[in-house]
Amino acid sequence: MRKLAALVDDGASLPFASATAALRDAVTQRRLAVVEAPPGTGKTTLGPPTVAGCVHGRVIVTQPRRVAVRAAARRLADLTGTRVGDLIGFTVRGERAVTPQTKIEMVTPGVLLRRLLRDPSLEGVGAVVLDEVHERGLDTDLLVGLLAEVREMRPDLVLVAMSATVDAAGFASLLGGDTPAPVVSVPAVLFPLSEQWSPGPAPLGARGVAPEFLDHVAATVRTAFRERPDDGDLLVFLPGVREVRHVTGHLGLDAEVIELHGQVSPRAQDRAVSGRRPGDRPRVIVSTALAESSLTVAGVRVVVDAGLSREPRRDAGRGMSGLVTVRCSRSSADQRAGRAARQGAGTVWRCYDERTYGALRPDVTPETQTADLTGALLALAAWGAPRAEGLRLPTPLPAGPVREDEAVLTWLGAVDENGRITARGRRLAETPVSPRWARALVDGAPLVGSRNAAEYVAAAELGADGDLTDAIVALRAGRHPLSRQWREEASRLARLVADTPGHGEPPAATIVLAYPERVARRTADGAYLLASGTRAAAPAELAGHEWLAVAEVSRAAGNAAAGTGAIIRSGAPVTEATARSAAHELLVEEVRGEFAGGRVRARRVTALGAIELTSTPVPAAELDAGAVTTVVKERGLGVIGWSPDAEELRRRLAFLRREVGDPWPxxxxxxxxxRLEEWLGPELARASRTGDLRAISLTAPLRRLVPWQVAARLDDLAPSRLAVPSGSTIRLSYPDAEHGGRVVCAVKLQECFGLASSPLLADGRVPVQFQLLSPAGRPLAVTDDLASFWSGPYAQVRAEMRGRYPKHPWPEDPWSATATARTKRRS
Structure with a gap:
């Protein structure tokens, strides 16, 4: 502890030193604090030791990435003159350096989340520090809510939220409830920062970041390197590992080029974040977003920002979710730029223009709003708070994705119909991978062997792409960049399941167990149809196979998607037999209807989800109402057809729904x-016997939807015809049912003489709009204020029309004239 106190005392050169007393007071008095301190001010260096001096027990500090966890632990250990694992330790997935003497333990949010599920009271922990909460990671947001509940059981537990840029007042209220938590702020200490704009080609192409844009980023780095001030180092921000490797391979600089991302070794990470040693060449550190705020890279005086980030997105319509590349937020762009001005005057080169910068969204999008929520919902169910009910989260979970992802957990057998965790769910929650891949490991081990299942799960979870079967061969041989991490992860996962050689299923069946709806078969045009119904293109290394087990599929555009809108990123070839066996829950045999020539024809189909395996024509008598209903739902009501009477009734009902609301349908x-079966059930049942959909009239079925209490008022509130002063009744034109608009009465002008005001529909809510016509039926005026029309514009209309239509009355005084549908002679 003396060493930690000495570290705080010796940190006077860091801007955060001015805030340690305030943090100490907040922790001592309230056991809560929100720390707002920009990157580079020393909050991660001085904050946890300050907290440690105020509490008994271990201090757990979360960092959003494994690289940041290791780097922070090593830095604090160096500053205290201790070895990692003694006074300062860390735990990440698959690696732990902690002893009983460890006072500060750096962890990822996922590690702490799993620890909480095992030990909700956090025995032996005196404080939790959530660092970089502004990144709005899914696990960190969940921890905010869960730890608030822990503090209700353990009021002695200290909770500190730290961030570079945060809604401090919002987090203070969230953590403190009625009495907001104290806010400890540290002002930014920035040297002058100059900006250079270097826009290039469009950054995003059909398969992600366009190669020509990455070449432009490399060219910008070369220019920035030549013009760098004071021989400083460069820090380049790119969205992902592939882009980092592309740019580093195209620099050609007399410099030490260092990659910084989650797949480089801990030694290489240390080399990237430590300062340049005397006599070393200048450094160019090419990094993913992890250097944005959670790591300080020493010696940087120039930043080159590609302006992109990789964020989770979901496509519920096609059952796809994963990381996609998007424009970064403005707050991210500012944090990146600030890295150049921490130790002296710096320069940021932005690979976009000022207009693009101004159009960036202000802040990062919380992962809770865009990510796959199955893992989060399983953790919440294990905690006893299904769907986060009762938890104070920074942003509530979105209702639609919660329903969709809870349905996945129900299918996995992990939760019951009320969202509560099952025994199987607890087994999956204890497996440190996402729920789908946990299912693949647990259920796949008996089928393909524990080692095979673990290898495929580890390869998929670590992000290996292309043909995973070939990738695993390269991983085993040590020829893949992920080989070291993969071996460790596969061994760890294999230990979690019973050691078994399996029952002879091909190892790629593991992928099918995780995503049965992504089994895919090649179509005649070379694309692939997934069992979910999505069509996708495949990369060259997979495209020749008849059947695929798909591990990852994402949205794409252009030639890469072959017109399908989606592209398979990783998977493995399988046989039809394996697809049938591993995705057996999707197998169906049924009589289906198809619409052709105005009739529904019957086929007996065997299908794996949307993939038809066999199809045989059968008599129409074998159809049931359900098959006919499916045809109508798939093709739309246009296969039946709207008669003029049915269309008019529908428009009138739609009008009342818009203007009056319930109970109008x-x-x-x-x-x-x-609601097809509810209002059209008898007609569909008859059509199942005849196959003739065109014989159905939709008018009477539509009336079934109108509650009897209001049915008699339909003609009063929305009449089909309107009586005008001439004695005629004119059909009203109601707007389209889907889009809305005005109710129009198109009538000859002479039939409305003396009509002072427009009739009102829907209990006086809506005036009829009159389209006043010439004798030839052409529009002369459109108005719902007839009094103003007769008193004003009518005079001009009369002057223009008298000579053109002399046989028709054009009285000087339309108020006293007799309305008529006739000519002067006939009148």
Whole structure:
């Protein structure tokens, strides 16, 4: 402890030193604090030791990435003159350096989340420090809510949230409840920063970041290196490992080029974040976003920012989720730029223009709003808070994705219908991979062997792409960049399941167990149809196979997607037999209808989800109402056809729904198709016997949707015809049911003489709009204020029309004239 106190005392040169007393007071008095301190001010160096001096027990500090965890632990150990694992330790997935003497333990949020599930009271822990909460990672957001509950059981537990840029007041209220937590702020200490704009080609192409844009980034780095001030180092920000490797391979500089990302060794990470030694060549550190705020890279005077980030996104419609490359937020761009001005005047080169910078979204999007939530929901169920009910989270979980992802957990057998965890769910929650891959490991080990299952799960979770079967051969041989991490991860996962050689299923069946709906078969045009119904293109190394087990598929555009809108990123070839066996829950045999020539024809189909395996024509009598209903739902109500009477009724009902609301029914396409059996059941049953959909009239079925209490008022509130002063009744034109608009009465002008005001529909809510026509039926005026029309514009219309239509009345005084549908002679 003396060494930690000495570290705080010796840190006077760091800007955060001015805040240690305030942090100490907040921890001592409230056992809560929100720390707001920009990158490079020393919050990670001085904050945890300051907290450690105020509490009994270990201080757990979360960092958002494994690289940052190791780097922070090594830096604090160096500053205290101790070895990593003694006074300062760390734990990341698959690696732990901790002893009973460890006072400060650096961990990733995922590690702490799993620890909480095992030990909700955090026995032996005196404080938790959540660092970089502004990044709004999914696990960190969950920890905010869970730790608030832990503090209700353990009021002695200290909780500190630290961030470079944060809604300090919001987090203070979230953590402190009625009495907000104290906020400890440290001002930014920045030297002058100059900006250089270096826009280039469009950054995003069909398969992610465009190669020509990466070449432009490399060219910008070369220019920035030549013009760098004071022989300083360069820090380059790119969205992912592939882009980092592309740019480093195209620099050609007389410099030490260092990659910094999650796949480089700990020694290389240390080399990147430590300062340049005397006599060393200048350094160019090419990094992913992890150097944005959670790591300080010493010696940097120039930053080159590609302006991109990799963030989770979901496509619920096609069952896809994963990381996608997008423009970074403005707050991220500013943090990156600030890295150049921490130790002296610096320069940022932005690979985009000022207009693009101004259009960037202000802040990062919370992962809770965009990521796959299955792992989070499983953790919450294990905690006893299904769907985060009752938890104070920084941002509530979105209702739609919660429903969708909880359905996945229900299919896995991990939660019951109320979202509560099952015994199987606890088994999956204890496996340190996502729930789907946990299922693949647990259920795959008996089928393909524990080692095979662990190897495929480790390869997929670490992000190996292309043909995973070939990738595993390279991983085993040590020829893959991920080989070291993969071996450690595969060995660790294999130890979690019973050691078994399996029952002879091909190892790629593991992928099918994780994502049965992604089994895919090649179509006639060379694309692949997934069991989910999505069409996707495949990379060259997979494209020749008839069947694929798909581990990752994402949205794409252009030639890469072969017009499908999606592209397979990783997977492995399988046989039809393996697909049938491992995805057996998707196998169906049923009679299906198809619409052709105005009739529904019957086929007996064996299918694996959306993939038809066999199809045989059968008599129409074998169809049931469900098969006909499916045809209508897939093709839309247009296969039946709207008669003029049915279309008019639908428009009138849609009008009342918009203007009055309940109990008038929703007659939009989506609602009608969703309630098809409710209002069209008898007609569909008859069509299943005849196959003739065109014989159905939709008018009477639509009326079934109108509650009897209001049915008699339909003609009063939304009449089909309107009586005008001439004695005629004119059909009203109601707007389209889907898009809305005005109710129009198109009538000859002479039939409305003396009509002072527009009739009102929907209980006086909506005036009819009059389209006043010439004798030839051409529009002369459009108005719902007839009094103003007769008193003003009518005079000009009369002057223009009298000579053109002399046989028709054009009285000088339209108020006293007799309305008529006739000519002067006939009148």
């Amino acid at each position: 929703d007659v939009s396409d989506a609602s009608l198709l969703d």
